[in-house]
Amino acid sequence: MTYSSQQLIQATDYNTFAQSLGNVWGTGAADQGWGQTNISNVAVQGQVTATNWATIVNSLSTAGSQTSSTITSRTAPVTGNLINILANVSTDITTVTTNRGNAASSGTTSTTWTGNIAKVTATGVTSNPGTAWTIVWTQTVTFPSADQARYFFNAGGLIRLDMSKTGATTDIDPDWNTFVGKVGTLYLSGRVNSAAQTIAGVSYTGFTRVGGTGTPSPNLTTTGWYSLTPGAAATTMWQLAQTVYPYVSEFIRVQAAVNAGSTVLTLTTTWNQGTQTYATGISGGTDTASPYTAFGTAPAVLCRYIPPSTAQGLTSSWGTPTVASSIV
DSSP states (O other): OOOOTTSOOOHHHHHHHHHHHHHHHSSOBTTBOOOOOOOOOOOTTOOOOHHHHHHHHHHHHHHHHHTTOOOOOOOOOOTTSOOOOOTTHHHHHHHHHHTTTOBSOBOOOOOOOEEOOBOOSOBSOSSSTTOOOEEEEEEEEEOSSHHHHHHHHHTTOEEEEEEEOOOOOSTTHHHHHHHHHTSOEEEEOOOGGGSOEEETTEEEOSEEEESOOSOOSSBOTTOOGGGSOTTOOOEEEEEEEOOSTTOTTOEEEEEEEEOTTSOEEEEEEEEEOOOOTTOOOBOOOOOOOSSOSSOOSSOEEEEEEEOBOOTTSOOOTTOOOEEEEEEO
């Protein structure tokens, strides 16, 4: 590059900065791009204006804040003033590009869905011990477009799963209440740049469990949105087996799939009783209704999304996903 102090800035030099930063800032591709207004190039042999430089400076400053990156402090040039050399531009662009999946804060967790998330009727039978029963939740998060799905995960969006069961009518209800309580909270992140993302001060590795007890297997901690092949069969992300005798064949499983158009994430959660000599059915209970305020007593799996934050200056290019749930 010819960009240096005492030299006339060339359009080609400016455009190199614009394109490199624009990959993260603008439309980008794959795990690059926050969907902000693209940074325009300057025509070859054209004049690089104070307005052009201000776009770079302001966008880079916001990108530094968004990713909690340490970058050089700059004042955006204004029309009519001499434009001094802006030091470390290339270095700072490299820094925010490397850190592009990090986010200083998160948006507000969604609270609504369509369909049902709680199995309010009893499951299994009490008169035939040893008969297996299963509850399966199918929950979809639908993004307005494939690009908006990318912007969501690239800017620090998360998908969250919580589970609950507190009803206690049958003999085996207390066992399942305790078992479900071991799950903790499960998060799916993008795994941008094939790495963990630090979002609002928490490290998310792709599929991340916060809280809970017990050792799940499989446990695909480094599998995120970008690790799932669009159109492929569901991947078993996480499975927790019961360890309390005689209920050791019980399990809770979470599977994930992305549709061929990369607009729909499907999470399938299975609670399976197994075939235990002393197994009975479990009770239902009270509903967990949308919008969410608190769990009822019935078996429930709650799927929500946490959008990226606009607090650092990004616009909500990712739109508004929708969540739907069904139970069998």
